[in-house]
Amino acid sequence: MKVIKFGGSSLASAEQLTKVLNIVKSDATRKFVVVSAPGKRDDSDTKVTDALIAYYKAYKNGDDVSENQNWIIARYQSICDELGIPGTVMANIAADIKALASLPIADNAFLYDTFLAAGENNNAKLIAEYFSENGIKAKYIHPQDAGIIVTPEPGNAQLLQSSYEKINYLNDLEETLVIPGFFGVTEKGQICTFSRGGSDITGSIVAAGVHADLYENFTDVDGIFAAHPGIVDNPASIAELTYKEMRELAYAGFSVLHDEALLPAYRASVPLVIKNTNNPSHPGTKIVAKRAMTGNPVVGIAGDGDFVSLNISKYLMNREIGFGRKVLQILENLGIRFEHMPTGIDDMSVIMRNRYLTKQIEKSVIQNLTESLAPDELYFEKNLSILMIVGEDMNEHIGVTARAAKALANAGINIEMLSQGSSEVSVMFIVKSNQEKSAIKALYQEFF
Structure with a gap:
């Protein structure tokens, strides 16, 4: 049984979502799908998360927010139109985006987190509907319903240890579950985000909570390389790493995987693999507790x-x-x-x-x-x-x-x-x- 996470670049367009659908369909053990907000379609595009930040700033400053709202809603609408997704889910998404502008500003420490989390949350609704329309029995699960209960630390939420027991009940549900990444909910019901790269953290938390056999993290590269390909020409790819090695590399600049995302999977002894949405047949890089010696002292x-x-x-x-x-x-x-x-x-x-x-x-x-x-x-x-x-x-x-x-x-x-x-x-x-x-x-x- 696998937990699978898709990053923003994997969910940026209808073309990318078609690849995601085929990846999930190709393996019946991929039961839990954690998703990010839609990323950039090209270099000139805007991430939905960045658009939500602009929306938040306009709202807090008392400016007209209609342009921000319309752009974000249109972004989701374009994906729905291209994929032929029924309008019911889009009506829900549009209402949710507009409702952000009715939240209290004064004494609301979680306002920024609530705006940011809307990117992942609404994308999960869209993707669950898309799966359901295309032969996958899928269900959208809000992090609160998934049992992802966190500390009240805006922008730096930490999972409460008691949450793992709650998350485990997800195994009893029959559907393929689509869960938004990046945020949890406090005991008082406030939306609270993890630190940067938080969708990776959600995937790792879910993998640990349901005792997955494997946590697959899909991104836009064929795994991890021995050095940054922007600095070294055609660096060697790494087939297998230990959690300790990955933690050191992530700390020192390897941005493929957020270093905090390793901890829940590591503690639960769930192996993790980095794979490419655009090249899913590539084995990627597997991260394990122990690996065989390679002969080279440096990986x-x-x-x-x-x-x-x-x-x-x-x-x-x-x-x-x-x-x-x-x-x-x-x-x-x-x-x-x-x-x-x-x-x-x-x-x-x-x-x-x-x-x-x-x-x-x-x-x-x-x-x-x-x-x-x-x-x-x-x-x-x-x-x-x-x-x-x-x-x-x-x-x-x-x-x-x-x-x-x-x-x-x-x-x-x-x-x-x-x-x-x-x-x-x-x-x-x-x-x-x-x-x-x-x-x-x-x-x-x-x-x-």
Whole structure:
């Protein structure tokens, strides 16, 4: 029994939905279908989610929203017209889109989430109707009815652990169930979205809740490659990855699958496969708890930019009890999370994402640390990128880090910092952002 999820590009048009129908029809074990909102039909098009954001802004600002409403409704209508879907479902969709403009604005922390979730929610209604009209006994299920009950954290909902028991009842339903991704419902009935890439999270939650044999995540690529194909020409495809390896690669810039989406499937021991809606016969990339050794210590190379390093130096730092705790406490008080923390006896660097910083926050960090710790040196270093070489087989091979460092040196790339965790699943290098692509190419040439 399989849970299958389709991304926005797979659901962008009538042509794509025809492919989706054939994929679901071709395998009777594909009982649970999780869907995103319609994506772009071409580069000049607008995603439905982006149109809903514009609609939300217009409504909140008190502007005329009729143009926003009409565009979104027309987008769904065009799909229905091309597929010959009866008008009853379209009337429901149009009413739902218009009803958003009657929601209370004041003291409504969930307003934005409710607008955004309408993309997935209405697409699920449309797709369930399309399936039913074309030989699949299908049923639309709202996340509240599916048991996807979440914490009241707008834009960052977390599934309540008790929800898995509720979700399991879906196995008792006979129909092929079409479930909108990206959001859940709080215990008080508020719509609350997951973080970015949230439809992947919904698919993983449903797969874990119904104890699926496989979670198939359909997108627009033939699986996962050993490096970004926009940087490396024709990179090798990866047949199989472990959850740990995928988590490291997703963190460091592999955007095929949201890293949070791995957790529910991982904990439930549900294998996951990335497949291509446009090439469904391709085996894709399977993500499993354990895999056979490949012989190559590195399975993938990833890079991500826009990092900042907070560098702190103080003579005899290592003798001060609680020094690190004080640094992290100040960052926590300012709402900043850290990513990595390489240290020496008199030096500490705290790596964080630049998006958490403003000039005012930077000033507060410097001021608070100076007052609390009296460091000898304290400054921010910007325009940094993180590179990861990833592979669970690395702990069986000597000299992997040396090979990587030599490859970077031969390419004229300076390593600002490096770090390796105790699990030996990955080695992290920090370089200047303007050298990120050259570094990825050098590392790929060395290991592949």
